[in-house]
Amino acid sequence: MTFAATVLTLYPEMFPGPLGVSLAGRALDQGKWSLECVQIRDFAIDRHKTVDDTPAGGGAGMVLRVDVLAAAVDHALALHPDSPVLAMTPRGRPLSQERVRELAAGPGITVLCGRFEGFDERIFETRPVEEVSIGDIVLSGGEPAAIMLLDACIRLLPGVMGAPSSGTEESFENGLLEYPHYTRPVEWEGRTIPEVLRSGDHAKIAAWRKQRAEDDTRSRRPDLWERHADARDRPASGARRKTKDQGK
Ligand code: SAM
Secondary structure, three states, rough: EEEEEEEEOOHHOOOOOOHHHHHHHHHHHHHEEEEEEEEHHHOOOOOOOOOEHHHHOOOOOOEEHHHHHHHHHHHHHHOOOOOOOEEEEEEEEEEEEEHHHHHHHHOOEEEEEOOOEEEHHHHHHHHHHEEEEEOOOOOHHHHHHHHHHHHHHOOOOOOOOOOOOOHHHOOOOOOOOOOOOOOOOOOOOEOOOOOHHHHHOOOHHHHHHHHHHHHHHHOOHHHHHHHHHHHEEEOOHHOEEEEHHHHH
């Protein structure tokens, strides 16, 4: 099945952009995913094709009009009723690998790209649109965020990555950062690849990698580590918790 990506944007010329090369580009050529860009301006209702207006209450910049956005979103929903619509906005829920995995397992996604000061809030009150942020930074437009989101989904599509294990062993897949990597030359500028990785002892290598993944997550991402530790310590089922509580 082809994963259908629909992008609602004022700048369709920005696509496929980086998604047209390497892994994603090959997958696009092979029909593993499809891309359709929809020009938001086509849904403007006046003869000047206006898509934005000044912010209610005053302030800097311009805001994308809800009537124009709604017409564009309705068009995408009519085309792909089963695909979730995700709006790129720093006000959204931070994107996670878990959510990316869910999206990649579905029929496709519609991505709504903002510009200027962003969207009239009423689009989220009236249409099934999920607000997604790609991090605590502010971009000038939603298109680079959409490219990031699509790239993350596309690499998980069946047959896109060479070795299937490279998708499951990566950072965030088990709530941890991935362990560090090394490759030849064995010695470089006085630094040697850790001996264990050259030992050929697979059990020892796995133990070393697990330890490094845990140590690095704890020191670099205390937020992730806390969540990982909570999940690890949580009882596997309600039944087990009940038994434990009853034992007190
Ligand atoms: N006024 C908005 C705010 O402060 O939350 C920022 C608007 S930004 C200049 C223009 C557009 O870039 C947004 O509507 C959104 O589509 C996109 N954008 C910027 N930062 C983003 C982020 N961290 N995640 C997702 N999209 C982002």
